Amino acid sequence: MAFLRCIALLAAISTASALEDCADASCAIKAQQLLQKSKTKRALKVKSAKERNIQHMDLDNYKVLESFVDLLALQSDPLSQEQMEIISELNKTFYEETLPTLYERHQNDELLLQQHADAVATCNTNLETGEAAVKGLKDASDTAAATEADCKATEEALLAAKEQAMAMMTEFLESSVPSCGSIPEPRQPTPEMDAWIMCNLGFYNSFNASYYSYKAVAVAAESAYEAMSTNCSILSSSSDEKLCSWVHELSLVKSDYEHCRSETVTLFEETLDSTQDNTQGRKSDYSALVKIQCYLQVLMGGDISAAANIHTMCDSAATDTHMFDITVPDLVPYASHILEHMGTPPAGSCDTAEDESAYESPYEESSY
Numbered sequence: 001m002a003f004l005r006c007i008a009l010l011a012a013i014s015t016a017s018a019l020e021d022c023a024d025a026s027c028a029i030k031a032q033q034l035l036q037k038s039k040t041k042r043a044l045k046v047k048s049a050k051e052r053n054i055q056h057m058d059l060d061n062y063k064v065l066e067s068f069v070d071l072l073a074l075q076s077d078p079l080s081q082e083q084m085e086i087i088s089e090l091n092k093t094f095y096e097e098t099l100p101t102l103y104e105r106h107q108n109d110e111l112l113l114q115q116h117a118d119a120v121a122t123c124n125t126n127l128e129t130g131e132a133a134v135k136g137l138k139d140a141s142d143t144a145a146a147t148e149a150d151c152k153a154t155e156e157a158l159l160a161a162k163e164q165a166m167a168m169m170t171e172f173l174e175s176s177v178p179s180c181g182s183i184p185e186p187r188q189p190t191p192e193m194d195a196w197i198m199c200n201l202g203f204y205n206s207f208n209a210s211y212y213s214y215k216a217v218a219v220a221a222e223s224a225y226e227a228m229s230t231n232c233s234i235l236s237s238s239s240d241e242k243l244c245s246w247v248h249e250l251s252l253v254k255s256d257y258e259h260c261r262s263e264t265v266t267l268f269e270e271t272l273d274s275t276q277d278n279t280q281g282r283k284s285d286y287s288a289l290v291k292i293q294c295y296l297q298v299l300m301g302g303d304i305s306a307a308a309n310i311h312t313m314c315d316s317a318a319t320d321t322h323m324f325d326i327t328v329p330d331l332v333p334y335a336s337h338i339l340e341h342m343g344t345p346p347a348g349s350c351d352t353a354e355d356e357s358a359y360e361s362p363y364e365e366s367s368y
Contacts, residue, residue, distance in 0.1 A: 079299070091296045098289065106282060106324050109275040116268040117329040123260035124335050130253035134342050137246040144239040151232040158228050162221035169214040176210070178203045244350035250342055261334065268331065275326050283321040290319045 079087070180199035184192040294314030 084300075087296065087299045091300055094289075094293065094296055102282060102286060102289070103323075105278070106326075109278055110327055113268070113271055113275055113326065114329050116264060116271050117331055119264040120261065120268060121332045123257055123264055124332050124338075126260065127253065127257045127335050127338055130249075130256070131338055131342055134246065134250050134253055137242070137249050138343065141239070141242040141246040144235070144242040148232065148235045148239040151228065151235050155225065155228045155232045158221065158225040162218070162225045165214070165218040165221040169218050172210060172214050176207050243345075247345040247350040250345060253342070254339060257335070257339070265331065272326075272328065279324055279326050282324050286321055286324060287319045291315060 178200055180196050180203065184190065184196050187193065291314050295310060298310050298313060
């Protein structure tokens with residue numbers, strides 16, 4: 001707007017100078033010079049406007065037109081053919097370039113806002129996709145944990161069976177004592193010696209059978225326990241891996257969503273502030289253009305008497321700028337219910353620390 005005020009000041013100086021000269025020179029000639037200047041400047045500005053970004057409309061040409069209007073108030077002769085041709089060209093530029101550009105910029109602002117709102121919605125869409133992946137890993141982790149728990153229960157039962165078998169064998173060994181007494185004296189082939197030997201043979205035959213029976217049970221129990229313990233160790237590692245896969249994916253999905261939501265909402269809000277500023281400038285530009293539109297309509301009529309009263313007719317023209325109001329799209333709500341539904345990992349499970357400094361945003365500043 002400061003730029004436009006400077007242009008307005010320059011135009012005012014040009015107009016004052018032109019009106020002073022008009023006392024000694026032909027107003028029609030001076031008007032012709034001003035319009036020719038407007039024509040030349042317009043050709044240059046059409047090219048330069050394509051090479052740079054402009055926030056508000058550039059009204060230089062039409063400030064010159066105001067100077068021309070002031071000169072017409074002092075001109076008694078009808079507009080010349082060349083003057084009418086220049087006015088027609090200005091009128092064509094006004095309807096084919098100036099006004100369409102104003103509306104196009106308004107549409108671009110609304111389109112950019114919608115794109116940023118869509119980006120916020122994309123965060124929620126990606127979160128829903130991530131939720132499905134997290135759920136699959138959670139199901140796998142739960143299944144692995146249940147399998148490990150069953151294995152641990154079986155392992156504990158086998159450990160108890162092993163300990164029981166060892167205890168029974170120990171009790172058998174401790175309680176197994178021959179009841180045949182001491183070797184008879186004299187140690188000679190006597191009936192007493194024969195009886196003692198037969199007694200011990202019977203004891204050791206029975207002992208031998210029982211010993212190997214208890215030993216077989218103990219060895220089998222220990223083998224079963226060790227095999228199950230090895231299996232449970234493998235299942236425990238697998239369960240831990242699946243748990244950590246779920247925890248890490250859960251952490252990643254939630255972190256990605258928070259980053260995505262924060263950055264896209266920030267971009268949306270910054271863009272909204274910018275478009276609202278643009279809207280105010282655009283409405284000011286349009287209000288000025290409405291007056292210029294009125295000037296052109298009067299001049300195109302070719303009535304010099306009407307042109308003399310052009311300020312009275314046009315300067316207070318009512319202006320409706322509602323068409324430049326920005327339609328602000330609604331943002332999808334923060335997906336707290338999805339985040340809660342995905343759950344929270346057990347305290348101390350796996351290492352979920354994130355190196356925030358390594359996070360690189362996929363969202364760049366808009367080129368609009």
